[in-house]
Amino acid sequence: MAVMLARRLGSAAAAAFLSALAVFLLMRAVPGDIVGQMLGQSGTDRSAEAALRAFFGLDRPMHAQFLDWLGRTLTGDLGRSWYQGRAVTAMIAEAFGVTLQLALFTLAVSTLIGVPLGMLAGIREGTRLDTAIQTFNLLGLSAPVFWVGLMLLVGASAFLGWSPPFIYRDFADDPGENLAIMLLPVISLAILQAAAYSQFVRGLMVTELRREHIRTAIAKGLTPREIYFKHALRNVLIPLTTFMGLILVQILGGVVVIESLFSLPGLGRLILSGLQGRDYPVVQGALLFVVLIAIGINLLVDLLYAVIDPRLRP
Amino acid sequence: MADALLAIEDLRVAFHTAQGVVQAVDGVSLSVAPGETVAVVGESGSGKSVTALSVLRLFGRGDRVTTDGTVRFARATGAVDLLHLDETAMRTIRGGEIAIVFQDPSASLNPVFTIGEQIAEVLRRHRGLGRAEALAEAASLLGRVGIADPQARLKAYPHQLSGGMRQRAMIAMAIACDPRLLIADEPTTALDVTIQAQIVRLLKDIQQARGMGLMFITHDLELVGEIADRVVVMYAGQVVEAGPAAVVLAAPRHPYTRALLACRPTRDYAEGGADTIRISAIPGAPPRPGANGAGCRFAARCVMVEPACRDAAIPLRALDTDRLSRCRRAAEVA
Ligand SMILES: Nc1ncnc2c1ncn2[C@@H]1O[C@H](COP(=O)(O)OP(=O)(O)OP(=O)(O)O)[C@@H](O)[C@H]1O
Numbered sequence: 001m002a003v004m005l006a007r008r009l010g011s012a013a014a015a016a017f018l019s020a021l022a023v024f025l026l027m028r029a030v031p032g033d034i035v036g037q038m039l040g041q042s043g044t045d046r047s048a049e050a051a052l053r054a055f056f057g058l059d060r061p062m063h064a065q066f067l068d069w070l071g072r073t074l075t076g077d078l079g080r081s082w083y084q085g086r087a088v089t090a091m092i093a094e095a096f097g098v099t100l101q102l103a104l105f106t107l108a109v110s111t112l113i114g115v116p117l118g119m120l121a122g123i124r125e126g127t128r129l130d131t132a133i134q135t136f137n138l139l140g141l142s143a144p145v146f147w148v149g150l151m152l153l154v155g156a157s158a159f160l161g162w163s164p165p166f167i168y169r170d171f172a173d174d175p176g177e178n179l180a181i182m183l184l185p186v187i188s189l190a191i192l193q194a195a196a197y198s199q200f201v202r203g204l205m206v207t208e209l210r211r212e213h214i215r216t217a218i219a220k221g222l223t224p225r226e227i228y229f230k231h232a233l234r235n236v237l238i239p240l241t242t243f244m245g246l247i248l249v250q251i252l253g254g255v256v257v258i259e260s261l262f263s264l265p266g267l268g269r270l271i272l273s274g275l276q277g278r279d280y281p282v283v284q285g286a287l288l289f290v291v292l293i294a295i296g297i298n299l300l301v302d303l304l305y306a307v308i309d310p311r312l313r314p
Numbered sequence: 315m316a317d318a319l320l321a322i323e324d325l326r327v328a329f330h331t332a333q334g335v336v337q338a339v340d341g342v343s344l345s346v347a348p349g350e351t352v353a354v355v356g357e358s359g360s361g362k363s364v365t366a367l368s369v370l371r372l373f374g375r376g377d378r379v380t381t382d383g384t385v386r387f388a389r390a391t392g393a394v395d396l397l398h399l400d401e402t403a404m405r406t407i408r409g410g411e412i413a414i415v416f417q418d419p420s421a422s423l424n425p426v427f428t429i430g431e432q433i434a435e436v437l438r439r440h441r442g443l444g445r446a447e448a449l450a451e452a453a454s455l456l457g458r459v460g461i462a463d464p465q466a467r468l469k470a471y472p473h474q475l476s477g478g479m480r481q482r483a484m485i486a487m488a489i490a491c492d493p494r495l496l497i498a499d500e501p502t503t504a505l506d507v508t509i510q511a512q513i514v515r516l517l518k519d520i521q522q523a524r525g526m527g528l529m530f531i532t533h534d535l536e537l538v539g540e541i542a543d544r545v546v547v548m549y550a551g552q553v554v555e556a557g558p559a560a561v562v563l564a565a566p567r568h569p570y571t572r573a574l575l576a577c578r579p580t581r582d583y584a585e586g587g588a589d590t591i592r593i594s595a596i597p598g599a600p601p602r603p604g605a606n607g608a609g610c611r612f613a614a615r616c617v618m619v620e621p622a623c624r625d626a627a628i629p630l631r632a633l634d635t636d637r638l639s640r641c642r643r644a645a646e647v648a
């Protein structure tokens with residue numbers, strides 16, 4: 001267990017380093033930088049340009065810039081936004097609150113809808129209900145999140161005369177407003193993930209119910225309820241844990257699109273606006289943060305696995 | 315037999331598959347009296363497992379099955395036909411009045427529950443025991459099937475036990491509610507040779523101590539002589555011979571039984587070395603289900619075949635009061 005944990009942590013650290021490098025290089029691969037943005041097309045004042053470059057440290061060799069950034073990142077200092085002058089860590093913390101709420105709500109809603117749907121389809125394999133659920137899965141999986149969000153936004157205002165509030169409010173500030181703001185974004189993201197869950201769980205259930213230990217459970221005189229929700233579900237839960245981690249990572253990806261559609265001040269918007277201004281510290285910091293979260297989720301899933309699956313215990 | 319515990323009569327079981335209809339069991343009749351051990355033998359694919367599964371209606375999901383005939387079972391409250399009993403009543407019989415031990419204990423146990431939980435569950439279901447009582451009873455059952463330190467084993471997961479121990483646990487689970495009938499479908503095939511004899515002995519002990527009826531499915535004719543009162547020989551979905559085990563083994567009345575006996579494994583004892591076990595097989599293969607010709611199903615492989623054997627289906631005929639054979643030349647088999 002300790003060895004496994006050490007190995008997992010080691011590979012997580014390696015992944016984190018590679019991601020940091022990738023984030024850094026990617027940022028610089030985007031054409032143009034902050035200096036170009038500031039001076040615009042108009043001025044071609046060489047000396048001003050050079051001075052500005054030196055001011056932002058962009059004149060130094062790449063590796064020096066990277067090592068400098070990495071070193072300070074390791075101490076927890078992500079620098080300051082070139083535009084706002086605020087600490088990047090503070091900006092991330094603020095934006096992450098929004099993204100986290102959106103992601104967790106989406107995870108909860110999609111799990112609560114997708115898992116039971118998948119179980120039901122698997123249990124009722126081959127019936128009309130199964131076909132109906134599979135049709136939903138197919139539609140949910142093929143509809144782009146952005147499009148779903150747009151349709152919901154348009155549909156709500158056209159048919160219900162309702163639009164989500166404009167100004168973002170924290171849950172702590174104003175729970176009602178906050179939930180009204182979150183409603184459509186969560187639904188747009190959750191439809192896709194619920195469909196993914198449902199499809200996955202259905203497949204697991206269908207396979208599981210054909211296993212020999214299920215025949216034993218029937219031969220013991222157990223009720224269908226005990227067979228489905230105890231014997232089968234407990235086995236399905238193991239791969240489902242990994243899948244849940246995957247879904248959460250996917251949600252974090254989808255959040256970027258949805259945040260900009262619904263103008264939510266989350267990480268996605270932070271990254272996008274940072275990208276537009278070539279605000280390197282912000283984009284690098286926020287991207288690295290997202291990657292670290294994803295690595296953390298995977299690590300957590302691995303650990304959870306060891307708890308859930310008795311075969312992984314010594 | 316009027317006082318039989320289990321009486322299967324003219325059982326037919328067909329699977330409807332994409333490739334067509336597979337008539338896996340084709341008119342099987344057999345019975346088990348209370349406290350009696352009946353061995354069912356026959357080559358792979360002869361329909362032994364399907365017959366056993368029909369008794370408890372344990373067909374797989376996705377199998378499209380049609381059954382015909384009757385499976386009469388004597389409950390304390392009177393006889394019922396298991397093929398037509400409603401599911402609720404069936405559930406009280408499964409695990410409570412009829413239990414089954416399968417071939418592969420590793421696959422038959424749920425990998426994510428402890429042995430204790432899996433045994434306790436059946437006690438809670440049929441004997442209405444509480445959690446603690448059921449676990450205590452499970453420990454005593456584990457002791458009964460010869461598992462050392464049962465209290466500790468309650469908390470073990472299947473993967474932490476050896477194959478033999480897993481099968482013992484399966485047996486503990488099966489006898490937990492004192493069933494009137496125990497079905498064992500090749501319970502030792504998946505186990506180490508050295509363990510096989512122990513498991514068979516255990517089953518026999520328990521059967522005698524509790525007076526259960528035992529339907530024992532096996533490939534091993536040697537075993538039949540050791541444990542069975544009667545034997546039923548199956549071939550291509552039908553019974554071809556039946557009678558008292560000792561008599562059938564000593565003087566078979568069907569060429570198929572004769573051939574099975576001839577290809578029993580023989581052990582060559584080597585001086586100070588490993589014994590070698592030789593298994594010969596009956597030449598040829600059994601017909602695929604549904605691919606039977608008009609006459610005797612064994613004709614293609616029979617050493618005594620005559621032209622007349624291929625003319626019409628051969629009925630199962632009584633030779634004495636307690637012997638049956640499906641051969642025209644039964645009297646000549648030696
Ligand atoms: N689920 C199924 N679908 C289709 N055919 C089946 C199914 N189960 C069994 N059969 C067929 O029924 C026939 C009898 O199978 P059965 O399992 O009863 O044989 P068996 O005598 O138990 O053999 P073995 O000694 O290998 O266990 C075989 O031809 C098999 O292919």
Ligand code: SF4
Nearest residue numbers: 610613616623641642
């Ligand atoms: S009926 Fe004929 S072919 Fe069939 S077993 Fe008897 S002798 Fe052989």
Ligand SMILES: [Mg+2]
Nearest residue numbers: 362363364499
């Ligand atoms: Mg079998």
